[in-house]
Amino acid sequence: MSSPGVQLDVQDKYVVMDNGILQVTISNPGGIVTGLQYNGIDNLLAVENDETDRGYWDLVWNLAGSKGTKGKFDRIEATSFKVIVENEEQVELSFTRMWDSSQEGRVVPLNIDKRFVMLRNSSGFYTYAIYEHLEEWPAFILDRFRVAFKLRKDKFHYMAMADNRQRCMPLPDDRLPYRSQTLAYPEAVLLVDPLEPEFRGEVDDKYQYSCENKDNRVHGWICTEPPVPVGFWQITPSDEFRSAGPLKQNLTSHVGPTALAVMHSVHYSGEDLLLKFGTNEPWKKVFGPIFIYLNSLSNGGDPLSLWEDAKEQMAIEVEGWPYTFPVSEDFPQSDQRGNVSGTLLVKDRYVHDDNIPANGAYVGLAPPGDVGSWQREVKGYQFWTKTDEDGYFCINNIRTGDYNLYAWVPGFIGDYRYDVIITPTAGYDIYMGDLVYEPPRDGPTLWEIGIPDRTAAEFYVPDPSPVYINKLYVNHQDRFRQYGLWERYAELYPDGDLVYTVGVSDYTKDWFFAQVTRKKDDNTYQGTTWQIKFKLDCVDESGTYKLRLALASAHASELQVRVNDPDAISPLFSSGQIGKDNTIARHGIHGLYWLYNADIPGNLLYEGENTIFLTQSKSTSPFQGIMYDYIRLEGPPSSDENKRP
Template structure:
């Protein structure tokens, strides 16, 4: 495929991208790799057994869909049959689009299951581009997180740390990086912030960018986070994965369950500017401008597939959201800066685990107003999460979107979970642990610095190790009224390393005073967890030795949000009733025990805790 700006070479009938030519460079992709290991869609799947299978999404037939002066679209299809036991039970239609006067190309896929097909799970679905190692050295993920990077050889010559992705750079090509840790999870982003990222070749003044103009086809909602790009140099676009969340985000199809979804299009954008030799950020800034153009053009009008829903076939929903917490304000206040969106029907908060349908999100303005545009026709629930307020909102009625519909909802009011007045609170209800104490990394590791980043202190290796340093013998004790959660509440409730790879459970204490206790009434502990990994949090009231906990979360969480510098992952909410006869006038203690202790990474990250008075 060629349009005068870009030449893209694709294998037939597989549909693998083997070459990308731009700016006088014959191939931007890693020519030292085999042709099937340069640019590809792939999937990790299983049939519920223990073995997961990584497979490229390969076509078995090729078709030119359209080819004229303005556009070329080509298709690589594969139809599944029961004889293909090692292939995921999916029909695949993988497409590439090139437009006139456009420096780059688009790609999307239509994936389909038919009735009667077997059980299968999709663990990961993504696009991968591997670039020339001797060409691309500057990476940009956000305005703040961009820098010259180590090389793949630097990683190979380094020391693998507690997990294979984290490598100590012991003898890097750039001596300034010696002592740093490189880890691809440093470069993860939330879906909402994940619209453009990539690499710059300063020597040739070229940029290679992944632009994702919409998140409607990605799983888990706007706060879901995943990988973007990493040393290789490698550029990804991840649509499905269990990262930071665990099995809840795997797509699980039951026997006979049909399904169809359009994934993409996403845009590979190429740019150049001679000034990038001195300032690679110039190409980043240009890529951001292009990203804004692509977002404004969504949904695109050029994909030919009838399964891709065009703008005139979509609908919109608007309204205004207020929050009414009767113990804070007598009247509702505008839900400012709230995430509000449509996702397939489910319970409040179910959108973060939703993985089969489409989701459409926006943010409210300062008055709580919102407009959700370009919604694919279907039945949805309307959900919201409001920073500063506990809990998850769900609109009481289903929302049926039809082609061309413009649904104007009445004024909506969210009444957050609340049983009594606040006696004390720890943290801020914002679905992250960012407000708690985040230590410096262990002194044997250099701080991983960017050109201009003050907001990613948690993106350092080994922070969980610092709990042992700060609390060498006794676990954390938080005294309500005198302790400060930004200094005295460690960002992650982790296990204790007692040596020889042996770990023990840890118990944190919240000590508080009550001037009076109503023994006949009920109190409430509102507990929000920003993340969990293979953990069980038990709550005891005024009796640390009680054989049975007053409350337990059970076994929750997965996929290493603590080790992977997540600061948040899958979100958990609990309202825990406490009968007044369990409390005493004067000093009380709540004991929080994370009981699962096989590894250093098991634990929870708290979002917010609040004790409410009698009701």
């Protein structure tokens, strides 16, 4: 039966949207969601919290020139309220905070317009925001911004973010100092006296539930308390407004119970992803809409079926993108957008004589920049897809603007960029034809370690220490999400560092997933040197060999390469200090991607046994280290250009 339509009640301190299915109460004029009434529950949000700490947009910012990634927290409270649309089919509300020079140094120099939309017959509501920095306004730095919802801890105990990543969760009270022990950083605690005994001895850490943008479509919570099971879900139907491309990792849901829609963060990247604005830099961007979806069971069914229903709703929202209902002129409709298609091929003569279809490649449009710059791009929009088995791609509903086309291909190192700027226009299709990526390659492969897929997932990930367990990740494909794995290296290699012998060792068993520091007895740390041993039947002493080092992550590290002389004062190659992504501490399997190419003169190599020494020299914390994606040694270029190994 159809609902009576959307009703709006504007009061002195609150604004209430009601479509007969749910009722949303928002502070006036602050634009903070204070109440969410649904299916017999008077408020799904954390009633024990202050009203400003239930459902809100927030950001962290800092003054220009500030160092690091810590800044000023701002739970964005608007100062003005306006009804944009009000009829039985739709209500759209605007809560704005406008900046002026009297606020300089105290308030982030942005105009912020928070929007909330409710539709008829919809079991949920939408929110989006428009950020604007005008020319001649002060320079500043943005660290992160997101939407946060905090739910009732007495009702929501089951969290789900993927088919294989869902569980009953501890209570926030279990993290209190007298019930838990803080571990190496405040976000991680060992539950020593939880209210529910089943959680005793487990680690709780919000970073264990991070997710890549490309997979971060729906997550949330299930309430199994009477009167009926209820689900609260945060659905993100598009990544176009998220920073840094499809592989960027962000937080999702975690103990609280909390559900986050992260638009931008520096997690798993560090200072490289800070948004830094100059004084003469105008900027405007729309974030969202995202959908807050509520569902319930009326017939006593399995509460986990609410997750299946949420996934179905997510597919509907994705199919409906770009939405037709947002009224803001800054959100273009489908007929105001363009499309780009083509075919990506790979040319590597040492793999195949002919061009190879780039099967499963990631192809995207992002603001113009250098090769691979998309993973550090934070101010514009990005649009990504994957190729089919023939290398064909089609990117739809692209905002008008100037872009480079970027790509990377699993199975091949490096990044592709189409050098000519592309400008999709409203309603038009651009066909690119055949694009050919030539990955870095000088000569035939002599040996390789790993799979070039931008992660360290194929390498050996140990079991966690028995005292640092998250039960969800026991015998799980994401076993790298367990806490404290960095400590396992020294336990597994107590008397010396890793030695890998080409042709004998197995990288899935014998190559530790991260080259971390080693903790010494005096609680200091030392760098580590890994060895790769290999044989050469013959050596071209006048030729140049190439060592390709693709890194999946780096944190405050320096990678040095030496060949056949571990004591050489000067390394053959040094990366210098690189990385601030903190992936090791935050249970990721990759951060930002790095590719280094080191020339090895043939006269440094021997016929017979050789050793490459890989030293990570920085050593002031347990979290410094490198994750390798893939390593390859190439021989000198073949005299026959068409010869394959």
